[in-house]
Amino acid sequence: MSICKEKVYKDIYYEHSEYLRNFLYYKSGDMQTAEDLAQDAFIKLWENCKKVELAKAKSYLFTIAHNLFLNKVKHNKVVLQFENSSEQKVDNNDPLFILQKNQFKQQLEKAISDLPETQRIVYLMNRIDKKKYREIAEELNISLKAVEKRMHLALKTLRQVHKKV
């Protein structure tokens, strides 16, 4: 099973491209940059398809994406923006309630954006991309303990948002 086979390569793309883009978004706070760098990482994977083992493709992509980011992107302050999940039921139409809710969302977005990069990435890979700690450790090439530590510290900071509102 070589990555140089179009079908194998395409499967890898369909499985990981969105996560890779999201990862780059958590880092950069800019969706266009994230999409461009994710494409670049996949081009690099194609160019090196003979050298990369299939089992290593995922961590290869994340490492390349990380390096591309370091070399190409000037480090700006990150301001993340999310959409509301459509599954979310509107169970209360009271304008005051909606206002408070929106305020809470904004505070939360800001607090997440202000987290140190390493904590922000781990937190969002777990919550948005629904990845288990073990998967995150594998992709970021760090220990399981390190993932737990970052997660714990992220939640410790985010807890303060709750107190403010």
Add this chain to the structure above:
Amino acid sequence: MAYDENIYAKIISGELAESEIQKLKETGEWQEIQEILKATDQLVLPKHNKDSAYDKLVKERLIQKPKFAKRIILSMASAAAAALVLIGLFFFYSKDPLSFNAANGSISEINLSDQSKVILNDGSSLLKTSEENSASRDYKLIGEAYFEVTQNNSRFTVNTQNGSIQVLGTKFNIRSWGSNLFVDCYSGKVAVQYAGQKIILSQMEQAVCIGGKIEKMNNNKTSKPVWLNGTSSFRQESLKEVFLELERQYDLSLTFPESSKSFTGKFSHDNMEQALDQICIPMGLKYEIINTNTVRVYE
């Protein structure tokens, strides 16, 4: 041990003992963390359109491949190709591979060394995959192109992501976007291979390959694809593909609602508003032109 290391992280992984949970509940930390998690889980990012992003990626890959090659921009002779806008033809000079592409919103005409002619529709790429002096002529096509192949002793084959087309001196059009493949034969014969099946097309026949099935149809009266005359034409094609074509033709950034409807009809390449009307009016859609290259279609 009452307070474990990284205790908040363990709320999520569910590794806490009952006594630890109890303790967190007493201090209110449990409830606060749950609320933060609940609020975060309602956040989503825009969906990633994998099909179109993958098409784009494959194209970028073709362009980036011959890094070492000299890039010569051919200045095109005006030629008799009346309505065609012959811009955006890049020719990467190297023995092999050889690749061509037409930028969005333009059509490129290519004369191959064996006297065959290829006209690439907008946003499409063609790559030569056979060796310079080999017995066969193999190409890879992404997108849509019209071919006029000169007959000689070597086989002429065009591979697409959806299927392959084999030729012995003929005129034909291939349209291969997304996962659909349409082949129109205008003279001579072509063999179409798709999903393990093979059919032979003669003059004025069309192969429609969708969802693993291949169907032979009689092709209308035209002797060349209509896009060569500045029109895009569709028969029972998904609305999404139609909008993607519109996006390529006018080099637009277009947003449109998800739809499972299909569209039969044409749109012209020289007037964007007219083209939008031609699609939106019959489909009961409305549109808003935000600026020259941004359009929003809505229900």
